[in-house]
Amino acid sequence: MATEPKQLKNCNGVYEFYGNPSPASNRGSGLRILFYIGKRKDILQCLKNSRVEKVAPLHEQLNSGRYSKMDEQLLRDTAIQLDIKDPYLTNGGI
Numbered sequence: 001m002a003t004e005p006k007q008l009k010n011c012n013g014v015y016e017f018y019g020n021p022s023p024a025s026n027r028g029s030g031l032r033i034l035f036y037i038g039k040r041k042d043i044l045q046c047l048k049n050s051r052v053e054k055v056a057p058l059h060e061q062l063n064s065g066r067y068s069k070m071d072e073q074l075l076r077d078t079a080i081q082l083d084i085k086d087p088y089l090t091n092g093g094i
Helices: 040-046 058-063 069-082
Strands: 015-018 034-038 088-091
Touching (some): 015 069, 034 040, 040 088
Antiparallel strands (some): 015 034, 034 088
């Protein structure tokens, strides 16, 4: 099951949480994606020296087809729960 979002230390307004376990695949089963969500400028500032993938508006990420339906729902619910206006998303991989 997904984890509750928690704010990153020293990163105001940026939250991290894990997605749902992936089904069995060539990468193995039970692996989960680490997501970061927040306002664009906050994510870029917070993760500027990391190897995160593209930071994009949540709606673009949801329309990309990259994530499972369960993770798409989790992303929507998390943005609503955190009450982030114009949320952006990136991920730290599996």
